[in-house]
Amino acid sequence: MTDIHALSVREIARQVAQRTLSAEAVTRAYIERIDALEAAVHAWQYFDAELALGQARRLDKAGSASGPLAGVPVGIKDVMDTVDMPSGYGSPIYATHRPVTDAAAVAAVRAASGIVMGKTVTTEFATFKPGPTVNPHSLSRGEPHTPGGSSSGSAAAVAAGMVPVAFGTQTAASIVRPASFCGIIGYKPTFGTLPTAGIKPLSPSLDTLGVLTRRVDDAAFFVGVLANREFLLEVAGGLRVGVCATPHWDAASPASRQALADAARSLEASGAMVADVVLPHACDNLADLQTAIMSYEASLAYVPEYQTRLNDLSEPFLAVLAAGAALGGERYAVLQQEAEQGRGVMAAVFDRFDVLLAPGAPGEAPAGLVSTGDPIFSRMWTLLGNPCVNVPVCTGPSGLPIGVTVVGPRWRDHVALSAAARLEKALGVQ
Known part of the structure; x- marks a missing residue:
């Protein structure tokens, strides 16, 4: 019997496309892992097993599971819009928000026959106020440890084996740091490699979409599919x-x-x-420059929330906005x-x-x-x-x-x- 959890992203897609494995079987295997661990890990902001299974069954029934990500379960960070799931951005302001379209990268996953498993927990607007997610490596300890942020749920879900790949975004350290804390691969591509359309912006000149996976090849393959590139991995030869x-x-x-x-x-x-x-x-x-630019751009991006829902913004996020607003446009241009x-x-x-x-x-x-x-x-x-x-x-x-x-x-x-x-x-x- 195939150990589905041991399969790479590339191998899942190959077997589902060749019909030696069904998309439903893959999805069920990961649902079982979520059911077993979610009560302790709290990686998911929104998860509906039947919604995930419905996607898989449609692929299998229609015989259309032939895309490059055929049957691959994917976690979607909850700053990314999804047409069939709530998108809360880690804030009570958007607790009931239902987008009318997918984020561009989510749509690309569906077009490639991937399975959108659910929405993973993010910190508030991908900044500093944590959600409830626990680092899976600390489950047997007396005190929970953070999985890192802001891609908290994505990192924890991959580390716990709930999905083989999940999206993360990074404006400061939100892919690399949780990957380090959770013992997995975190790949932040060159800025601009993947589209950020349909992602709640924080700092548009810094926001970068990337992935968390269990293997380097998983990250290279997955991002390569979405970026229309092929990253050939050379593991021998001269390297400086x-x-x-x-x-x-x-x-x-x-x-x-x-x-x-x-x-x-x-x-x-x-x-x-x-x-x-x-x-x-x-x-x-350079780190100080990043902090200042992020704060200034956030102060512009969140004028609507600041004006209409001030009491629903956390103190840490308000501090970011205040620091940015104090800079001014002239200083921002110099930065x-x-x-x-x-x-x-x-x-x-x-x-x-x-x-x-x-x-x-x-x-x-x-x-x-x-x-x-x-x-x-x-x-x-x-x-x-x-x-x-x-x-x-x-x-x-x-x-x-x-x-x-x-x-x-x-x-x-x-x-x-x-x-x-x-x-x-x-x-x-x-």
């Missing part, structure tokens, strides 16, 4: 790797520092050329020019290295659910628009996962993905 402590090294725990060293050593053992890289001083303030200069500086770094290795998060997932953790190690990469892939490397002193970020040059995602696949193979990650 720069080990980048980033300007925020003081924030890295001993375990996170060890994870970076372990990853570098594994790549070097695989034949890669590894060297430390010190970023130019022009990179020192964007500085960000462009940073991209030029970083492009020169990638003349010397194929990829960079950097910390994915300060350490293990913090205990409790009042915070989703510090986004400091991803802010600069999101500002720059570089592709990033989190690869789980080890566990920390509490036994929770820690990952590292593989950063590639803009629009050369296949390089970052190939290096991540090589690291995955060197570490023996399955």
Whole structure:
């Protein structure tokens, strides 16, 4: 009997398209996992088993399950619009909101014969106020730990085996950090690779759509289908790797520092050329630039909610809006020019290295659910628009996962993905 949960995204699609496995059988297998774990994990904002099964049955009955994502169950982060499910954006303001169309990426999943399983929990408007989701790696502990955010439910659902792939969005660290905390792959593509139409905006010049998966190839295949690209993963040959402590090294725990060293050593053992890289001083303030630009753009995007539903906005989100409103348009223009200069500086770094290795998060997932953790190690990469892939490397002193970020040059995602696949193979990650 086929162990459906062990199948890759690519293999699920192949078997369903060839009718050696039905879309309904795949969907039922994942529904069973959701039924078994959801009461403890709280990964789903909206889940209707019959709705998911209905999609699968229609594919099987019509004989139309031949798309490149045939029968693949997909979790949809609840900042993305879905025509047949509520889209609440993590806020009580939109608790009863029913979109009239799908987000572009959701429509693309359906067109490729994928199964929209449900809506995964997001923090409020993909910012800082957490939802109820628990890190699956902490279920046996006395106190729950955060799965990270803002793609909390997506990361937890994939880590718990509830879906093989789920969408995440990243404006600061919302794909990479939860992937690190949950011990899975998190792929933030080059900015602009996937469409953000139909996604509740936070900061349009930063918002990036990506995925959380169990394997690098799953992420590369899934995003490749939606982006009309084929990311060929090369896991052998020469690779120039720069080990980048980033300007925020003081924030890295001993375990996170060890994870970076372990990853570098594994790549070097695989034949890669590894060297430390010190970023130019022009990179020192990139995280601050990201914070300011995000806040300013959010203050513009959320004028309607601020004017009409002020009491339904959390204090952390109001603080973001206030900081942005205080900047003003002239300062914002200067910040964007500085960000462009940073991209030029970083492009020169990638003349010397194929990829960079950097910390994915300060350490293990913090205990409790009042915070989703510090986004400091991803802010600069999101500002720059570089592709990033989190690869789980080890566990920390509490036994929770820690990952590292593989950063590639803009629009050369296949390089970052190939290096991540090589690291995955060197570490023996399955």
